Amino acid sequence: MFTGIIEDLGIVTKLENEKENLHLTMRSKITHELKIDQSVSHNGICLTVVHIKDDAYTVTAIKETLDKTNLGDIKTGDHVNIERAMKLGDRLDGHIVQGHVDQVAVCKSVEEVEGSWVFTFEYDNALNNITIEKGSITVNGVSLTVVNSKANTFSVAIIPFTYEHTNFNTFTAGTVVNLEFDVVGKYIKRLYDINAISS
Template structure:
């Protein structure tokens, strides 16, 4: 589990294909603190550390992950948001995030405002039931509050700290981002669907 509070930004040092998988080599100041088989969120995607070197480590994204996220678009030199798994003896500053990305959204607007940045994203309408006004979303691993929500778009406001300490600063119109919708909303939606099925069958 994660919180959506980005710990540090890493750099993609190299990528290589191994069958249908993609091996990512990530450079980061926290590499020396990691352990093999540990979970780390990469742009919000939970991946397992498979190898550790000097200020670098490797992780593997399988085919299904590449189909549902933006990790397959990563190239050498790009910045990636990193968060280690949460510790259950402290405050949760964001919201509960699994690192299980539901799909990708696309930036359709970036607007500098007085002291913040406004971004608007489109997203697949099939997820409309999982996003609510002033609710939480995980975007590229960042816990954010959404507003101006429609059935296929939402907006977020980015404060200067988040802008300078994550890769949101590189997002432009057309950029695809990873989206994970709130797990509580998923359970509610599933329960409603099951109840309807039971009623229909009775």
């Protein structure tokens, strides 16, 4: 379980394919605090640490993960949003994030406005995921508030701190990102759909 509050921007130092799996080696300032078998969020994807050496660690993504996220497009040198699992008893500064990506979206526009940035994203609504105005959304692992919610698009406003300390500063029109929709909203939507079918 995560909060969507990013701890570090890791750098991809090595990518290695093994059958249908992808091993990603990251360099991060929090590597020395990690341990083997620990869950860490990478751009919102919960992955398990399998190897640690010096200031770098390795995680493995299976085919299912590669098919549903933007990890298949990642390159050596890319910056990745990193967050360790939350501790019980900590403040929940973001929202409840599982680290299970629902689908990807495409950045449609980036607008700089009076000291902040507005990013607009478009996603395939055939998967029945929804956003609501002022609801929570996780974009590449970052906990954010939805503005301008529509059937298959939404926007988020990014303050300078978030812009500087996450990989949002690399997004342009066409960038593919990972989305995790609000877990409470997903359950309510599912119950509504079941009731609508049975009526």
